Amino acid sequence: LFAAEVEFLKGVVAMDGLPPDDRPEVCFAGRSNVGKSSLINALTGRRQLARASNTPGRTQEINFFTTRGGPYLVDLPGYGYANAPLGVVEKWQRLLKDYLAGRATLRRAFVLVDTRHGIKPVDEEIMTLLDRSAVTFQVVMTKADKLTAAGCDKTLAQVREKLARHPAAYPEIVMTSSEKGQGLETLRALIAGIG
Numbered sequence: 465l466f467a468a469e470v471e472f473l474k475g476v477v478a479m480d481g482l483p484p485d486d487r488p489e490v491c492f493a494g495r496s497n498v499g500k501s502s503l504i505n506a507l508t509g510r511r512q513l514a515r516a517s518n519t520p521g522r523t524q525e526i527n528f529f530t531t532r533g534g535p536y537l538v539d540l541p542g543y544g545y546a547n548a549p550l551g552v553v554e555k556w557q558r559l560l561k562d563y564l565a566g567r568a569t570l571r572r573a574f575v576l577v578d579t580r581h582g583i584k585p586v587d588e589e590i591m592t593l594l595d596r597s598a599v600t601f602q603v604v605m606t607k608a609d610k611l612t613a614a615g616c617d618k619t620l621a622q623v624r625e626k627l628a629r630h631p632a633a634y635p636e637i638v639m640t641s642s643e644k645g646q647g648l649e650t651l652r653a654l655i656a657g658i659g
C-alpha cells in the first residue's frame with residue numbers, strides 16, 4: 465500500500481455504477497465521523513486521497529480506490545447520521561446496505577468503531593446484516609489517541625462481548641489511530657493478505 469500505488473477510481477451513487485467485480489475488495493464501514501476516510505488516507509500515506517472532514521456525512525458516495533496488484537479499497541458513506549434531509553439519508557443507507565449484502569467480491573468489511581463510544585445499536589444492525597450475508601467483518605477501533613490505555617481496554621471489553629454474538633465477526637480487533645499511526649502496519653498486512 466504505497467502512496468504511489470493507490471489511485472481514486474470512482475464514486476458510485478447506485479448499484480449499477482459499481483466497477484467490474486474482477487478483483488477482491490475490502491471496505492471501510494462505520495458510523496458517520498468515525499474516521500473511515502482518515503484511515504484510508506493514513507493507510508495509504510496520502511493525506512487528501514479520501515475526503516475527510518469534521519462534518520458528519522462528508523462521504524456521500526461509495527468511493528473506490530485501486531491498489532497495484534491488490535484489492536480495491538472502498539470508502540463508504542457513514543451510517544447513523546440523521547442530520548441530512550431524510551430522503552437523502554435513506555438513499556445512502558439503501559445503497560450502503562445493498563452494497564454490503566450483495567457485492568460478491570467483498571472479501572472483508574472493516575467495521576470502524578470509535579474507541580470512545582464502542583458498539584452502538586446502528587453498528588449492531590450493520591453487523592447483523594453482514595452475518596446474514598456471510599460477509600466476514602473485522603472491527604477496527606479508531607481514534608485511540610483520544611483515550612488513555614485504560615479507556616481503550618474498557619471499550620475493547622465491550623466490543624469483545626458484543627462480537628461474540630456475531631458469527632461473521634473476525635475475532636481479532638485492531639486498535640488504530642490515524643493521527644498517531646497506531647495499528648496501521650497491522651492493517652496494511654491484513655489487507656496485503658487479502659490482495
Ligand code: GTP
Nearest residue numbers: 497498499500501502516517521522523542642643
Ligand atoms: P463520514 O464520511 O462523514 O461518514 O466520516 P468518516 O468516517 O469518513 O470520518 P473522517 O475520516 O472524515 O473523520 C472525521 C473526523 O475525525 C475528522 O475531523 C478527523 O480529523 C477526525 N479523526 C479521524 N481519525 C482520527 C484519529 O485517529 N484521531 C483523531 N484524534 N481524530 C481523528
Ligand code: MG
Nearest residue numbers: 500501522523
Ligand atoms: Mg468519509
